[in-house]
Amino acid sequence: MRLPDSFLDDLRNRLSLSAVVGRKVVWDMKKTNQAKGDWWAPCPFHQEKSASFHVDDRKGFYYCFGCQAKGNLFGFVQESENVSFMEAVEMLAAEAGMEMPARDPKAAEKADRRTELARVTEAAAKWFRLQLATGAAAEARAYLDQRGLTQATLETFEIGFAPPGWTGLTDALTAKGIAFELIEAAGLAGENDRGKRFDKFRNRIIFPIRDARGRCIGFGGRAMDPEDRAKYLNSPETELFDKGSNLYNIGPARAAAGKGQTLLVAEGYMDVIALAQAGFEAAVAPLGTAVTERQLQMLWRASPEPVVALDGDAAGQKAGLRVADLALPLVEAGHALRFAILPAGQDPDDLIRAEGPEAMQTVIDAAKPMLALLWQRATEGRVFDSPERRAMLDQELRTLVRQIKDPGLRRHYGEEIARLRAELFGLAPQPAAASRGPQGRGFRPWTPGKRWQPPPQATASTRASALASGAMAPEILLEQVVLAGLIRWPALLEEFADRIEGDPWANPGTAALVETLLRADPADLAADPAAMLGPDALESLLAQRHVRISPVLRSVEDARLCIDDALARLRSRRGADRERREAMEDFEDGADEALTWRLAEAARRLEAVQRTRRTDDDSSEDSAGMSEYLQGLLDTEVWKKPRKK
Incomplete structure (x- = not known):
C-alpha cells in the first residue's frame, strides 16, 4: 500500500521529531538550542555517555556522529521499536489521532470488519481472564502454579480460563449486545446441524494471541481434561486470524530483540512464557503448525539471525531440519538462522526449571549455524x-x-x-x-595427493594480464568477451554470478578480477570502471579488435546472449580439455590400445567443442547471431603463432 504524500506530510507536521525521540533519550540541555530546533543527546542506538546524537527539528532529520545512525521521523520509530515502515506510520498516526487512509472502499470495509472482530476477541480475552479467578478454575490455577508461573507473568501474558460449560462465553458476549454471527466469525463459537450453539474453548487454560500491532486476533487453549482429544487447541482460521502469518508473542519479542536480546523460536506457548519469565523476553512460537515462509520473514524483520530452540529428541531434530529446508532458498546476508540443541528429553521450560536461566543461556551461546544441521543429516550414520x-x-x-x-x-x-x-x-x-567447475558450483571432488596453491591476488599486474593478455589462447578470447560485457553492463553481474564464481579461468589473473567485480557495487562500477580495474588495463582490453567489434558492447540484451554463449563454450571446452588431460596422465603410466583410443577420442571431442554452435531448442535468431560471432572469433585462431617462412 502506497500512502499519499499529503498524509505523510500532515503526520510530520503534527508530530515533531524531537518529541518522538524525546521519549527514548535524555536531552543534553547545555548543547541543545530549543529556539533553533537543535537538540542533542547520548545516542539511543549505541552505548555512550557524550551527547553525539543530533536532531534537527526544522529539517526533520537525526544523525549520530558516533555510530552514523541517521534518518527521519518514520526511520527513528522503525529502528527504536524494531517495526516495519507501515507499522511505524500506524503507530505515529494513532499517536497523532489520524486515521490511516484506506486503499479502496472494499479495503476499508474489510478493515472495519477486522476492527469489529478484534473488539469481540478483546472482550473474550477479558472474560477469560476473569474466569481464572473463579472456583471453576482452581485446578487450572494449581497447574499454572506447578509450572512456576508468577502472578506478574500471568498478567503480562493475560492468561485466562474457559470454564467447562457449553455456552459460557457465548452467553456473556451476547449479553453485552455482541451478535452471535460476530462471535462465530471470530472463531469463538459454533452451531451444530440442530442449531445448538457451543463455545469452541471449554475447560481449557487460555492464551490470548496478539499480532505485531498488539491486537488480540485469536486464542490458544490447553485442555485440563487428560482424556481430551486435543491437548492444545488454537482458534480456527478467520478473517482476523491467520496461523501461518503470525507468531505467539511477536510484539514484545520484537521490541526486546530491538534492544539486543537474542530472538528465540520455541515450540509452544508455555516455552515462550517460561523463557520470558526467565529473562529471555525475545521469544516467539509458531501457532500449532510448522514454521512457514511468512513466519520466517517476520522473524528476519525482527532479527537478522534468530535462534531456533530444538528439543533434544528425534522429533525436535526433525522439526529443526524442516525449518532449515524451508529457510535454505531464502537465506542471504542478514537473513540467517542458528539452532540451539537442548539436552535430550528437555524443552526450554524443563531446562530452566531444572537448572536455571544460566543453563538456557549456555545452550543459546552454543547454537549451531544452519549448515551444521544440514551437514549432520547428510553424513551422520x-x-x-x-x-x-x-x-x-x-x-x-x-x-x-x-x-x-x-x-x-x-x-x-x-x-x-x-x-x-x-x-x-x-x-x-x-x-x-x-573449488567450482563443471561438476557443480560450491565444491568439487578432490584429487588425492595433490596440494593446492593460494589463488592469485588482484594486483594491478594480474588485473592487466586478465584484461589484456598477449597470450591469446581460445579460452582467453572467450574470457575477455565475458569480462568486457560484465564491465560494460554491471547490472548483469548478479545474473551471471553463480556461473563465474571461482571458475578455473585460463588467465591466472581472471579469477582475482572476477572476485573484484563480484564485490563491486554495480553503480560504482558503471560510474567509474577505470578506478576499480585500472585505466591502462581497461583501455587495453577495450582496444582489442575482437572486443571492440563484440556484440557485448552494443546493448545489454546482446551482452546477455553473448556472455551466456561464451560461458557455455568455456564450460564445454574445460570439460573436453579435462578429459584429454586425464587420459594423458593415465597414458604416462603405460600406453595400451584403450588409452591410445581415449587420447584420440579426447582430441576429437576438443576439436568438436571448438567448432560447436549452440543449437538449443529455444535459441532465437539473436542468440544464433551471437553464436556465429563467437565461432568466427575462434575460427580466426589468433592464438596460434604464424609459421616462419
Missing part, C-alpha cells in the same frame, strides 16, 4: 567407503547448495562444505577460487 557413495554425497550436497539464491552466500556455503568434506575424508582442501 553413513559410511563413505566407495567412490559411488562419495559421489552420491557430492550430488546431495550440490543439490543443497544450488537452492541458495544469494550468490555470495552460495559461494561461502560451498567453501564451508568443501572444508567439511576434506575433514571427513582426510583430504587437503581445494582453494576457494578453484
Whole structure:
C-alpha cells in the first residue's frame, strides 16, 4: 500500500521529531538550542555517555556522529521499536489521532470488519481472564502454579480460563449486545446441524494471541481434561486470524530483540512464557503448525539471525531440519538462522526449571549455524567407503547448495562444505577460487595427493594480464568477451554470478578480477570502471579488435546472449580439455590400445567443442547471431603463432 504524500506530510507536521525521540533519550540541555530546533543527546542506538546524537527539528532529520545512525521521523520509530515502515506510520498516526487512509472502499470495509472482530476477541480475552479467578478454575490455577508461573507473568501474558460449560462465553458476549454471527466469525463459537450453539474453548487454560500491532486476533487453549482429544487447541482460521502469518508473542519479542536480546523460536506457548519469565523476553512460537515462509520473514524483520530452540529428541531434530529446508532458498546476508540443541528429553521450560536461566543461556551461546544441521543429516550414520557413495554425497550436497539464491552466500556455503568434506575424508582442501567447475558450483571432488596453491591476488599486474593478455589462447578470447560485457553492463553481474564464481579461468589473473567485480557495487562500477580495474588495463582490453567489434558492447540484451554463449563454450571446452588431460596422465603410466583410443577420442571431442554452435531448442535468431560471432572469433585462431617462412 502506497500512502499519499499529503498524509505523510500532515503526520510530520503534527508530530515533531524531537518529541518522538524525546521519549527514548535524555536531552543534553547545555548543547541543545530549543529556539533553533537543535537538540542533542547520548545516542539511543549505541552505548555512550557524550551527547553525539543530533536532531534537527526544522529539517526533520537525526544523525549520530558516533555510530552514523541517521534518518527521519518514520526511520527513528522503525529502528527504536524494531517495526516495519507501515507499522511505524500506524503507530505515529494513532499517536497523532489520524486515521490511516484506506486503499479502496472494499479495503476499508474489510478493515472495519477486522476492527469489529478484534473488539469481540478483546472482550473474550477479558472474560477469560476473569474466569481464572473463579472456583471453576482452581485446578487450572494449581497447574499454572506447578509450572512456576508468577502472578506478574500471568498478567503480562493475560492468561485466562474457559470454564467447562457449553455456552459460557457465548452467553456473556451476547449479553453485552455482541451478535452471535460476530462471535462465530471470530472463531469463538459454533452451531451444530440442530442449531445448538457451543463455545469452541471449554475447560481449557487460555492464551490470548496478539499480532505485531498488539491486537488480540485469536486464542490458544490447553485442555485440563487428560482424556481430551486435543491437548492444545488454537482458534480456527478467520478473517482476523491467520496461523501461518503470525507468531505467539511477536510484539514484545520484537521490541526486546530491538534492544539486543537474542530472538528465540520455541515450540509452544508455555516455552515462550517460561523463557520470558526467565529473562529471555525475545521469544516467539509458531501457532500449532510448522514454521512457514511468512513466519520466517517476520522473524528476519525482527532479527537478522534468530535462534531456533530444538528439543533434544528425534522429533525436535526433525522439526529443526524442516525449518532449515524451508529457510535454505531464502537465506542471504542478514537473513540467517542458528539452532540451539537442548539436552535430550528437555524443552526450554524443563531446562530452566531444572537448572536455571544460566543453563538456557549456555545452550543459546552454543547454537549451531544452519549448515551444521544440514551437514549432520547428510553424513551422520553413513559410511563413505566407495567412490559411488562419495559421489552420491557430492550430488546431495550440490543439490543443497544450488537452492541458495544469494550468490555470495552460495559461494561461502560451498567453501564451508568443501572444508567439511576434506575433514571427513582426510583430504587437503581445494582453494576457494578453484573449488567450482563443471561438476557443480560450491565444491568439487578432490584429487588425492595433490596440494593446492593460494589463488592469485588482484594486483594491478594480474588485473592487466586478465584484461589484456598477449597470450591469446581460445579460452582467453572467450574470457575477455565475458569480462568486457560484465564491465560494460554491471547490472548483469548478479545474473551471471553463480556461473563465474571461482571458475578455473585460463588467465591466472581472471579469477582475482572476477572476485573484484563480484564485490563491486554495480553503480560504482558503471560510474567509474577505470578506478576499480585500472585505466591502462581497461583501455587495453577495450582496444582489442575482437572486443571492440563484440556484440557485448552494443546493448545489454546482446551482452546477455553473448556472455551466456561464451560461458557455455568455456564450460564445454574445460570439460573436453579435462578429459584429454586425464587420459594423458593415465597414458604416462603405460600406453595400451584403450588409452591410445581415449587420447584420440579426447582430441576429437576438443576439436568438436571448438567448432560447436549452440543449437538449443529455444535459441532465437539473436542468440544464433551471437553464436556465429563467437565461432568466427575462434575460427580466426589468433592464438596460434604464424609459421616462419
